[in-house]
Amino acid sequence: xxxxxxxxxxxxxxxxQWQQLYILSENWYSDLHFYKDDLRFLYALIEKYFMKLNHNxxxxxxxxxxxxxxxxxxxxxxLLDKTALHLKHLAGLIDAPYxxxxxxxxxxxEKLENEIAFFVKKFRKNKKAxxxxxxxxxxxxxxxxxxx
Numbered sequence: 001x002x003x004x005x006x007x008x009x010x011x012x013x014x015x016x017q018w019q020q021l022y023i024l025s026e027n028w029y030s031d032l033h034f035y036k037d038d039l040r041f042l043y044a045l046i047e048k049y050f051m052k053l054n055h056n057x058x059x060x061x062x063x064x065x066x067x068x069x070x071x072x073x074x075x076x077x078x079l080l081d082k083t084a085l086h087l088k089h090l091a092g093l094i095d096a097p098y099x100x101x102x103x104x105x106x107x108x109x110e111k112l113e114n115e116i117a118f119f120v121k122k123f124r125k126n127k128k129a130x131x132x133x134x135x136x137x138x139x140x141x142x143x144x145x146x147x148x
Contacts (some may be wrong), residue, residue, distance in 0.1 A: 007104070018090055018097070021090055021106075022094060025083060025112075028113075029087065032076060035076055035123060036073070036077075038127070039055055041124060042126075042130055044128060045064070046066060046130065068126050069126060069130075072123055072126065081114055083116075086108055086109065089105050090105065090109075093105055105119060
């Protein structure tokens with residue numbers, strides 16, 4: 001999760017001030033919105049080339065990728081909700097440090113970080129697969145146009 005951590009590799013989650021965790025969580029929230037937009041783009045890409053992708057013998061592969069994109073979209077929505085809730089918890093701890101269980105909030109932060117890292121890894125794998133298939137179809141389409 002290279003681009004999402006933006007923090008030292010020590011026990012940052014357990015040593016950081018609440019404001020630092022809040023800023024980090026805001027970055028996650030922003031990144032998740034970017035991934036949500038990226039998912040929309042990938043859906044549009046598949047939709048635009050779906051018939052051509054299917055004609056080139058990639059139907060099963062495209063069904064699987066479309067299914068995974070749907071699952072990723074749902075996971076992204078859930079992570080956005082969890083991150084928004086986590087931001088509320090952190091804001092509560094910033095305003096009233098002894099009102100909430102700080103240990104529980106730090107555990108929540110660590111768990112959320114791991115879930116986002118898993119999401120990003122899976123998203124990148126699927127994005128690469130979609131681009132690879134689309135690139136093949138586009139190359140065939142260009143060759144077809146050149147030979148006409």
